[in-house]
Amino acid sequence: MELPVVVGVDGSEPSLRAVDWAADEAALRGAPLRLVYASLWERYEGALLAQELDKPLEEVMARDVLGTAEERARRRRPELKVTTDVLPEEPEYGLVRESSTALALVLGCRGRSGMAEALLGSVSLAVAGHAHCPVIVLRGTHDSQARTGLRGRIALGVGEKPAGSAAVRFAVEEAVLRGVPLEAVRAWRCPAHATPHSQRRQALGVLEEALRDVPAELKADRRTVEGHARDALIAVSRESDLLVVGARRRHGPFGLQLSRVAHGVLHHAACPVAVVPEHA
Template structure:
């Protein structure tokens, strides 16, 4: 049985753009699309019923939201199989459970709350941090276009190769027919012991050189290059790969790379704790500030 691509919908504009993006992605992957709305409406409405329908008003609204989302997806991609569900649960728990039987999950960057106008929605952060499947959070100005103007997939490579994230990024690049750019950030000891903040990409070389004076940076760059090569050693020959090592903080380097990317892919490792997978500082930063959609891929095993 093919696992579906799951989309969390709530009727907001970001969630509708997520439906568009996911419909294109499902078509590319040949997967069914599952649209889910989750809310504990009974907690807030009790037995209050919508007039003439005999259902809680929130349930009526939820059914309308998923129906509208399904029509939008089918209008965009009529060849994609679409199913819907309305779940009377907290969104975080419902989506995390859905993620156990999903190929991937797509979420908008904001929900319907007023606070979400300024911050990444708490649901998106929670799900991206704990889901068992890859979670794509739609950020940036071109979030509803999977194919149009395709440029490249960016993969953030850490000190330890994240095989699941590499595989995901390779598949996304292959599906779109675009290059994969693998980026490994590195820092010399002088960067690690100074409080100075430098722009991503080392755009002030004289200042950078002054901070590094007397500290051999080349071994650190060579180590980053070796780690990058190790992460990419099994990439198939039919995928065009650009390798890049950049001096600077990983989160800033990746934010800079996201400016003209179609998708930024980062890995997330499991840590001890009641809730399992947690986001590190790099993944957390790009989820909040990336200029393009971000895929957070959990490392299995």
């Protein structure tokens, strides 16, 4: 089964920019593109609105949203195989379910709620926290530039257990596919009983472990930063086309839970953020 790149659409401008980004991502990976519109009220609102407007059902609501998105995707990447579907359920649940059979899931940073641009939509946050595949949330102003990024660099936040990290693999794949350097970032803080030199050296060791299997043809830079990881990654996002962070899966009914670092960059990063589930 050829896994698709899935993008959630809702008719908003951020979701249409997500279509652009997802189309580029699918083209990079040679994958099909799947456009989905999820709404619990679609089954009721669609027929009612069609009656009020005296139009066929397919001209309103989800089909109209999906039709616009499909036209945009085909215009951007005519070579792609594109499919569409309506999910008559809450977006949080429908998109998480879609993630179980997706290569990646792409979302705009906000929907129809009219939230300030600095805030993240509740749907994006919920899906990023529970999805089974990498979720790319489009932050920043250049979020429709998946293939021809403006900064020419992928950034990777390196956590405590980098060995075998899915986030590292995803970041390496993205950098190789785009032909750009990878910058791995590890933040450190100095406790009272330690020295800055020892803490920085330890951070460098973690970076070396994370990048030990990087292909020789990929330029991979190491950056250690003293301070909070969230602040360090937000800063590096201003110089990057994509920021990749891992999220550990915890056993239990709530599935994947986001750390404060992942939560913080999803709210404040200046570029798209990929949250990659780590299956411990």
